Amino acid sequence: MLQSxxxxxxxxxxxxxxxxxxxxxxxxxxxAISVGVGVGFSVLLMSVAFGVSYDIHHRLNVxxxxxxxxxxxxxxxxxxxxxxxxxxxxxxxxxTETAATTFTVGVVLMRxxxxxxxxxxxxxxxxxxxxxxxxxxxxxxALVGGVIxxxxxxxxxxxxxxxxxxPVRFTPxxxxxxFPATVLLxxxxxxxxxxxxxxx
Numbered sequence: 001m002l003q004s005x006x007x008x009x010x011x012x013x014x015x016x017x018x019x020x021x022x023x024x025x026x027x028x029x030x031x032a033i034s035v036g037v038g039v040g041f042s043v044l045l046m047s048v049a050f051g052v053s054y055d056i057h058h059r060l061n062v063x064x065x066x067x068x069x070x071x072x073x074x075x076x077x078x079x080x081x082x083x084x085x086x087x088x089x090x091x092x093x094x095x096t097e098t099a100a101t102t103f104t105v106g107v108v109l110m111r112x113x114x115x116x117x118x119x120x121x122x123x124x125x126x127x128x129x130x131x132x133x134x135x136x137x138x139x140x141x142a143l144v145g146g147v148i149x150x151x152x153x154x155x156x157x158x159x160x161x162x163x164x165x166x167p168v169r170f171t172p173x174x175x176x177x178x179f180p181a182t183v184l185l186x187x188x189x190x191x192x193x194x195x196x197x198x199x200x
Contacts, residue, residue: 032145034101039149042178051169099189106190110197
């Protein structure tokens, strides 16, 4: 009389799955934000550098990317070199930050799925298939973050060009170089922990 035959134990699997899914989505959002920041900042930085260089040439009446008198050319060359080096250093730093964040996302996600990976490997799932699924899972937020970062970078650049003295100048290189480079680096960084985890 103390126990009802129709009574059933509480189900605890759903909250666990929900929690795991929430963690996965949270880390995917973190990857998207990281890629977006990297793309947006790189677009803005390169556009400012191109704008400053162009403005210097224009104010000194020196044809852009052409030979000028020796003294003026030497000064402009030094300025262009400094701008290029600064841009490269900051861009590399942003790419490194994106890669590190995405790598961390990959490590955390793979650790949370050890049991699932082990079961699928025992059931015959190929290592390449598991890695491919994870790459697609990371690629989606990376692409979304990259597109958002591109739009935000252009928007911030337009605002700065109109409300400040910064000569922001968009070029095909500044608009197109950061997006594929950042997304590709993010995917490659996530590929390493996925490949290691799927091989166990």
